[in-house]
Amino acid sequence: PYGNELESWGGHPMAVGISVDVAKVSALKEYFDAAVARGQSAAGTRGENARELDIAAWLEPGDLTAELFDQIAQLSPFGEGNPEPVFGIRGVVMPAGAIAFGGDNFRFQMLLPNLSRLGVVAWHKPEGAPAAGTRVDFAVRLSWNNYNGRKYQQAELVDWRPAENVG
Structure with missing residues (x-):
């Protein structure tokens, strides 16, 4: 969803690189922080949403x-x-x-x-x-x-x- 705001991006499974307009850095940080928080909330710590280990x-x-x-x-x-x-x-x-x-x-x-x-x-x-x-x-x-x-x-x-x- 945020990809349209980036000037360019790329990467592979172990790294990512992005270019963003300086004026949009704060908005990107807020979006990124919210996405990480959603991911952590969905993973939970224990219980039915806990991650599985191999x-x-x-x-x-x-x-x-x-x-x-x-x-x-x-x-x-x-x-x-x-x-x-x-x-x-x-x-x-x-x-x-x-x-x-x-x-x-x-x-x-x-x-x-x-x-x-x-x-x-x-x-x-x-x-x-x-x-x-x-x-x-x-x-x-x-x-x-x-x-x-x-x-x-x-x-x-x-x-x-x-x-x-x-x-």
């Missing part, structure tokens, strides 16, 4: 081994033609001690069956962490994290939902 595989906490992390690393580099896999983990009891940082981010440690811990980080989650003791299903990206000379397993929380009972 889960590569459902894992058990015991599957989160160094060997699996090595295999995932061998699939990189990730990008448009090779998306990073998202894995599901069902029925995790949310541990106490989630730490908020940097606005709407949080991190916590997930206890694994071998009594080791997996660091989990969540970026830009305004809904915050699930309540401690809640059973949840996680959607995560798994990777090695190299920090301060140490290499350790890390999960990036993509999304979560209350746990579903799977027979």
Whole structure:
């Protein structure tokens, strides 16, 4: 609908370029902001309008081994033609001690069956962490994290939902 107001435009799935008269920049900004707000409202945060995730595989906490992390690393580099896999983990009891940082981010440690811990980080989650003791299903990206000379397993929380009972 706003295309008639642009002097020129073009792009591809990963980028766009436009030319607009300087006098129309404010109107374009208002139109763009309203379109983004409509899109966010339609997507919702949870419930029937929530986005669907493509889960590569459902894992058990015991599957989160160094060997699996090595295999995932061998699939990189990730990008448009090779998306990073998202894995599901069902029925995790949310541990106490989630730490908020940097606005709407949080991190916590997930206890694994071998009594080791997996660091989990969540970026830009305004809904915050699930309540401690809640059973949840996680959607995560798994990777090695190299920090301060140490290499350790890390999960990036993509999304979560209350746990579903799977027979």
